[in-house]
Amino acid sequence: MRHYYLQGIIATLTNQPGSAALFNFTKILEELDEGHQTIYSQLAYLGSGILYARRGKMDRADFFFAKVISYLHEGDSERARADQREYLRIIMMMYYVAEYHALSQRLAASDRLLRETIECCAAGHVTYFMPRIKLLQARNAIAAGATASQVDRLLNEAMVFARFNQSSVVQVQAAALRSNYHREL
Secondary structure: OHHHHHHHHHHHHOOOOHHHHHHHHHHHHHHHOOOOOOHHHHHHHHHHHHHHHHOOOHHHHHHHHHHHHHHHHHOHHHHHHOOHHHHHHHHHHHHHHHHHHHHOOOHHHHHHHHHHHHHHHHHOOOOOOHHHHHHHHHHHHHHHOOOHHHHHHHHHHHHHHHHHOOOHHHHHHHHHHHHHHHHHO
16 A cells, blocks of 8 residues: 555656556555555545645545545544654645645635644654745745745745755745745735
């Protein structure tokens, strides 16, 4: 299942044909975890939701993200018992659900989930996701009409975490966002 999940999520995040991603996710959901008892089913739902959201098919994305959101709400008590690998997968799910809320213009829900994700990162001493979390918080702040100082603080935090985690992609995205934001002020 891990193999099919990784193949599917890589295809999704690198904008490969949707059929390649969906094949892998379907393999998990319809053959390997028919009862949907493992985290891999949730990850397959997540990957399918990301795929549809990035292609602008929000009605389909809504279906898959609803399943992930339900899982996250039900699994609050299980997070403390999750092993490191599963904990990271849960944090990833939380981030992408927050991104989905932002894409759907539900900024308050996105921000609330980002704060919860930061708490999970802090509790587990995980910094890997922090650059993207802070960048999404900055995007949400811009969309919500936050002050320039609030946006700059979030972008500074995104840059610091991006440098710490050697995430050149987020560094470039944060710099571009800052430049565009200040140009439009």
